[in-house]
Amino acid sequence: MRILVMGDTHMPKKGETLPHILTEQMKRTDHIIHTGDWQEKWLYDEVCSYAPVTSVYGNADGDEMKAFLKRTETFSLGGVKIGIVHGDGEKKTTEKRALDTFDETYDCIVFGHSHIPYLRYHGKKLLFNPGSPTDKRKLPYFSFGFLTVIKNSLQAEHCFFNLEGHSF
Template sequence: MKILVISDTHMPKKAKTLPHQLTKELESADTVIHAGDWKTMDVYNELKSYGELHGVYGNVDDEEIRKVLPERKVIEVQGFKIGIVHGHGEKKTTEKRAVEAFDEELDVIIFGHSHLPLLRYMGKTMLFNPGSATDKRKLPYFSYGLLTIKENLQAEHIFWK
């Protein structure tokens, strides 16, 4: 199973359309996870047209998106529990806020907000921030993430200029 992980699209402010690298990957993904800051429902509707979509709202998302999506969500995919949250808030780091958003044992916590790609473990839980495919800020590359599930769960970032 192939899960495409994105966050912080901020469309149409940061990009008018999804990047070609991303739309090409969307065609072969089994599931898409978006960790918030969509900016408009147009992004949600476009991603939904590719198939199964899970997501949460972020701090820049308007009331229309907040009516459709939760602040945090837990899904189970082939026996793996995946938590999704944007990670915004006050005090602490984005990473700490993401971890503290859940009070159950998870295999992966997916979050965004910082636009900084991250892949590391806290105990047995993988922490995964895909970065942003449309707003790299001062980073040299745009990015998104891929989760692949076979016997185990593997994660990787895809980077491009």
């Protein structure tokens, strides 16, 4: 099972359409995770047209998004237990807040907020931040990610790209 992971899209503030490289990949995925900060429901509806979506709301999402999304989500795919949280808050780093949100029974914690791609194990738990496909801030590239679940195991990777759609 191939899961496309994205977040911090901040649309339409950071763009009126999703990058072509991202939409092409969404056509070939089994599931989509979004880490929050959609900002507009039309974007959620568009992303849902590609594949089933599991998402949370972020600190930049208003009441419209909070009406149907939760602050945290959990689910299992292919024997892998995944927790999702945006990661905003006070004190601690974004990574530490995400890690502290879920107990040790989770195999993977997916989070956003910082817009900084992150892929690191903390003990046996994988922490994964896809970065942002529309708001790279001071980073050289935009990004999103993939989680691949095969026989109860998990692989994670980032896709980095520039405005011209060239991936690295």
